Amino acid sequence: MEAAVLRTACLRLVANLxxxxxxxxxxxxxxxxxxxxDVVAIPTETVYGLAGDATNGVAVARIFEAxxxxxxxxxxxxxxxxxxxxxxxxxxxxxxKLAEAFWPGPLTLVLPQRADNGIHPLVTAGLDTIALRMPRxxxxxxxxxxxxxxxxxxxxxxxxxxxxxxxxVAADLGDRxxxxxxxxxxxxxxxxxILKVENGKLRLLRPGGIGAEEIExxxxxxxxxxxxxxxxxxxxxxxxxxxxAMRLNIQRIGSGEALLAFGPKRAEGWQxxxxxxxxxxxxxxxxxxxxxxxYMQALDRVGAATIAVEPIPFEGLGEAINxxxxxxxxxxxxxx
Ligand code: AMP
Ligand code: MG
Numbered sequence: 001m002e003a004a005v006l007r008t009a010c011l012r013l014v015a016n017l018x019x020x021x022x023x024x025x026x027x028x029x030x031x032x033x034x035x036x037x038d039v040v041a042i043p044t045e046t047v048y049g050l051a052g053d054a055t056n057g058v059a060v061a062r063i064f065e066a067x068x069x070x071x072x073x074x075x076x077x078x079x080x081x082x083x084x085x086x087x088x089x090x091x092x093x094x095x096x097k098l099a100e101a102f103w104p105g106p107l108t109l110v111l112p113q114r115a116d117n118g119i120h121p122l123v124t125a126g127l128d129t130i131a132l133r134m135p136r137x138x139x140x141x142x143x144x145x146x147x148x149x150x151x152x153x154x155x156x157x158x159x160x161x162x163x164x165x166x167x168x169v170a171a172d173l174g175d176r177x178x179x180x181x182x183x184x185x186x187x188x189x190x191x192x193x194i195l196k197v198e199n200g201k202l203r204l205l206r207p208g209g210i211g212a213e214e215i216e217x218x219x220x221x222x223x224x225x226x227x228x229x230x231x232x233x234x235x236x237x238x239x240x241x242x243x244x245a246m247r248l249n250i251q252r253i254g255s256g257e258a259l260l261a262f263g264p265k266r267a268e269g270w271q272x273x274x275x276x277x278x279x280x281x282x283x284x285x286x287x288x289x290x291x292x293x294x295y296m297q298a299l300d301r302v303g304a305a306t307i308a309v310e311p312i313p314f315e316g317l318g319e320a321i322n323x324x325x326x327x328x329x330x331x332x333x334x335x336x
Contacts, residue, residue: 004079017174020166023138026181027145033179034146039063041155041169042142043183044135046106046192046209047162048169049078049152050177051139057290060122060262061317066176067285069158070319072289075151076108076192079134080144087148089130094197094219101218103134106209110196121293123151125324133192138183154191155180164189195223219272242300242307246329248322248333250308258304260295262288262312275302285317292321296328 008189015291022027023043034248037059039052045225049137050066051061054077064072079085082099089111091099099109113119113130124130132149134140145152154162155169164170193208203224204212212223244258252268253259263283270276277295279288299307309329312321 006317010222018170018177020170020180020182020265023181023183026138026179028144029179030142030181034059034142034150037062039066039177041163041166041177041180042139042150042152042171043137043166043181043186044078044139044152045104045137045186046135046188046190047164047186048155049135049139049150050155050173051078051142051150053146054123054149054151055118055120057120057122057294058286060120061286061289063151063153064122064134064289065317067153067156067158068171069153070324072122072292072320074127074131075123075153076131076133076194077119077123077149078139078143078152079132079149080140081134084143084149085134087114088119089113089132092197092200094200094202095188095195098195098215098218099134102210102215104136104140106190106192107215108133108192108194108206108208110205118147118259120151120209120290121297122290123175125317126293126297129196131194138181162191198224198254210284241328242296244300244304245306246325247306247308248325248329249283249311250328253308254306256304257306257308258299260299260307260309262310264284265309267308273308274304275299279312279321285313285321286313289317292324 033040036051037056039050039062041048042051050063052063095109095111108129108131110129113128156163156172160172164186166180170180176321188209191208194206194208196203196205201224202219216222250267253270253273259270259276261278277298279291279295308327312318314322
């Protein structure tokens with residue numbers, strides 16, 4: 001073994017850094033990690049993605065954890081083919097035409113989700129729409145082998161620029177993930193263009209790898225721009241808000257309240273809660289993140305006027321969990 005190679009291998013072991021494998025030799029290892037609910041950095045035509053099984057809440061929580069994202073914003077779910085996309089979301093004729101023209105490729109479509117599609121609610125931040133894309137190359141192959149969609153935001157820690165080489169990704173996230181699949185520099189180098197059809201009109205939610213003119217030529221119409229509806233990126237304060245009021249950091253439960261618990265120790269008066277879900281008995285923030293949206297929704301369905309929430313620590317994923325709860329608890333503004 002060459003000295004430099006040996007040195008890198010030793011460093012990796014000592015510092016517990018991610019393994020970097022070329023696309024030609026990475027498929028089985030990447031599959032094994034994804035099947036075990038772990039995350040893997042993969043090349044796509046846009047930028048490197050930090051991928052996890054979109055049907056596994058703990059895997060999706062790990063994506064947020066590795067990125068150190070202070071918020072749960074909705075992620076793009078990546079599919080292998082149209083059949084997989086059709087099982088997840090409903091396509092209107094215009095979205096179908098765009099998928100036909102640009103998939104696989106750097107185009108993301110926001111579509112209404114199908115019921116019981118298996119997508120974990122942490123992927124969509126509890127929204128009833130989902131952002132879908134079909135990537136080219138290694139990602140597509142990996143998803144086809146896994147047989148399940150991958151949630152994958154850009155492979156960089158929160159606030160840093162998106163990684164476009166395996167080395168950049170490893171330098172940024174290498175101490176937090178196990179594998180970076182090296183496909184060389186990404187050809188597009190920009191995130192995907194995000195579009196959404198609203199009442200037959202096409203809205204550009206995020207400019208990206210495919211230019212507006214190219215899309216307009218296929219659609220036969222001009223793109224609407226700007227935020228428009230409430231679901232535009234960056235304006236997602238409108239993420240799932242429960243019908244019930246939310247009371248955070250409670251020490252004692254009030255009468256008629258439902259309880260969203262965390263950890264092994266209960267708030268005073270917990271026996272009187274009209275319903276209870278525990279985000280994580282063990283106090284594990286990853287498990288809590290994975291359960292958050294489903295449990296808020298479940299307690300909301302019980303019909304209690306207020307959901308009381310036990311304190312959740314701010315470290316690690318706790319920051320994003322607290323951010324989400326604070327938004328759910330904020331005064332409702334229908335124009336938000
Ligand atoms: P990233 O995965 O980091 O490239 O970012 C995904 C982008 O897609 C973010 O800007 C999100 O706000 C946007 N997005 C994801 N899902 C939806 C959705 N259901 N509706 C609108 N925008 C979405
Ligand atoms: Mg990003």
